[in-house]
Amino acid sequence: MATKFDAIVVGAGPAGATAAYKLAEAGIKTLLVERGRGRGSKQVFGGRIYVTPVREVFPDVEKTAPIHRWVKREKISILHNSRILSLEYESPEKHSFTTYLTEFTSWIVDKAINAGAVYVDEVRVDSIVEEDGRITGIEAGGERIEASIVIDAEGVNRLLLEKLGLAERLSPEEVALGAKEVIKVGADKINERFGLEEDSGLAWLLVGEPTDYLPGGAFIYTNRDSVSIGVVVYLATAVKKAREEIYRLVEKLRLHPQLRQYWEDGDIIEYSAHLTIESGRRFMPRKLATSGLIVVGDAAGLLLNTGYTFRGVDYAVYSGYLAAEAAKKAFNLGDFSEETLRENYEKKLLGSFIAKDLRNHTGVEQIMHEVEFFEKYPVVAIDTARKLFELGYETPRIQEALRSSLKTHHINLLSFLYKMFKMVRKL
Amino acid sequence: MSSRESGNQQLLKIQRIDDLLQRNLWDVDHRPHIVVDTSRCTDCEYKPCVLLCPAGCYTLVDSKLLFSYEGCLECGTCRTVCPREAITWNYPVSGRGVLYRFS
Ligand SMILES: Cc1cc2nc3c(=O)[nH]c(=O)nc-3n(C[C@H](O)[C@H](O)[C@H](O)COP(=O)(O)OP(=O)(O)OC[C@H]3O[C@@H](n4cnc5c(N)ncnc54)[C@H](O)[C@@H]3O)c2cc1C
Ligand code: SF4
Numbered sequence: 001m002a003t004k005f006d007a008i009v010v011g012a013g014p015a016g017a018t019a020a021y022k023l024a025e026a027g028i029k030t031l032l033v034e035r036g037r038g039r040g041s042k043q044v045f046g047g048r049i050y051v052t053p054v055r056e057v058f059p060d061v062e063k064t065a066p067i068h069r070w071v072k073r074e075k076i077s078i079l080h081n082s083r084i085l086s087l088e089y090e091s092p093e094k095h096s097f098t099t100y101l102t103e104f105t106s107w108i109v110d111k112a113i114n115a116g117a118v119y120v121d122e123v124r125v126d127s128i129v130e131e132d133g134r135i136t137g138i139e140a141g142g143e144r145i146e147a148s149i150v151i152d153a154e155g156v157n158r159l160l161l162e163k164l165g166l167a168e169r170l171s172p173e174e175v176a177l178g179a180k181e182v183i184k185v186g187a188d189k190i191n192e193r194f195g196l197e198e199d200s201g202l203a204w205l206l207v208g209e210p211t212d213y214l215p216g217g218a219f220i221y222t223n224r225d226s227v228s229i230g231v232v233v234y235l236a237t238a239v240k241k242a243r244e245e246i247y248r249l250v251e252k253l254r255l256h257p258q259l260r261q262y263w264e265d266g267d268i269i270e271y272s273a274h275l276t277i278e279s280g281r282r283f284m285p286r287k288l289a290t291s292g293l294i295v296v297g298d299a300a301g302l303l304l305n306t307g308y309t310f311r312g313v314d315y316a317v318y319s320g321y322l323a324a325e326a327a328k329k330a331f332n333l334g335d336f337s338e339e340t341l342r343e344n345y346e347k348k349l350l351g352s353f354i355a356k357d358l359r360n361h362t363g364v365e366q367i368m369h370e371v372e373f374f375e376k377y378p379v380v381a382i383d384t385a386r387k388l389f390e391l392g393y394e395t396p397r398i399q400e401a402l403r404s405s406l407k408t409h410h411i412n413l414l415s416f417l418y419k420m421f422k423m424v425r426k427l
Numbered sequence: 428m429s430s431r432e433s434g435n436q437q438l439l440k441i442q443r444i445d446d447l448l449q450r451n452l453w454d455v456d457h458r459p460h461i462v463v464d465t466s467r468c469t470d471c472e473y474k475p476c477v478l479l480c481p482a483g484c485y486t487l488v489d490s491k492l493l494f495s496y497e498g499c500l501e502c503g504t505c506r507t508v509c510p511r512e513a514i515t516w517n518y519p520v521s522g523r524g525v526l527y528r529f530s
Contacts, residue, residue, distance in 0.1 A: 121522060122522030124517075245483060270530055275502055
């Protein structure tokens, strides 16, 4: 028995669910397949979503999405030797919000179902079927389902694209591992301890000690009545330099003498882990569409990590939307060829703000690779601040404090200044 | 004992990874979704899986590698870092494995 749909979407993350919603809304007979149970049950992210691109696709996002808190305070900190050096920024505007990705994704899947998409959970797709150079459907548990177009939204572990030969086997250089604990604290306590208003939140990025000076970073996000805390390490360096288990790093963050006051009477309600893309530009497949197939979201390499923030969910949503638009055109033309799909999807995506962001930030990604940047500079920064702020008899000038810290850590002043200059230019 | 004290003890206790994993909702399959050919691990110098698996699924016992799939968080790290291609990796079937609710 051959079942047939117009379109099949593989993976109900933000990218796939959005594509399915937009396709179903246009009256296209759509199947959305997800390996997890229920909705959103395999979803993990850090903690916040930028709203502007999401609003373009879902104009009701502010009214109906499971928004926990609007991020009104940003904080970036260097931690070392019981000292914290921070940069803080506050804004009254609603540009991004915290949530659980599990909830946010459910919200989109519901929309897809209400629009008429057929949602099937608990089904792991085993392969995307190619016949005579054309994608014709999927195979799961020995059963085949056909469609005119397949949208691959499988996320960062591209087992299906690898099988098709459209993506290389994942290498440690391309990804970072994130591990996260969600600690339930209570809304009032969060407001009081972090000094936040009822619906306002904090996004806090930390480097240095929390990753054991490995390239990557730690994060703290305030949700409605919980905090998400976690550590992200780049696998390429972690493979050689990790000295303890990644869950120990998360635990150390949780137990950190200067941080644990925020959540120490709370309850850990979940522990999760997920890979994330380290350089979207390099991770992007050679082509984002072939005959009968479009690739969206993480699977397409659409992730930006600037060192001080992550963008992946809004990109996923937006790419799902662009994919649905391209598929709609293909149905109108009755043409699902590689040429048409690349013209209507890949070209649009590469001309969008997403591809521009990814191109713009390649320099930062190079910095994020420099071990020195994570190993030595946090220490130098804290050392310099210590000399400036912890005064005894003498009061050093900034220049003197920096010079002597650099000397202690055997870093040449000129090369340091050159690197800083280079970094500022790339940021 | 006040609730604050009991909370304190809970969080301050150095957790065994199993204590942490127990916080999650699970429906573990009796069929393993990941199979490791540990004969390839004997001469592997780094064994990066041991420190990098976020669920502690890879452990060394008398310098022999042991793998258990039960606490797997389905992240894909081991598949990526294994230098010996000793791992046959897939996701669980039928919605089994970890069920995230608050991530
Ligand atoms: C630690 C960490 C922190 C992050 N922080 C942020 C952040 O703060 N803000 C932000 O915007 N982004 C963040 N991201 C990135 C963001 O999570 C991703 O970019 C986003 O989830 C990508 O969406 P997606 O739909 O492409 O893929 P995914 O969300 O990975 O969804 C893929 C779906 O496909 C399903 N699937 C996979 N294979 C199959 C198969 N064979 N059959 C059936 N179903 C399948 C999976 O179960 C999953 O539900 C973070 C990521 C990580 C790991
Ligand atoms: S997939 Fe991730 S959690 Fe599962 S065994 Fe491999 S490294 Fe551990």
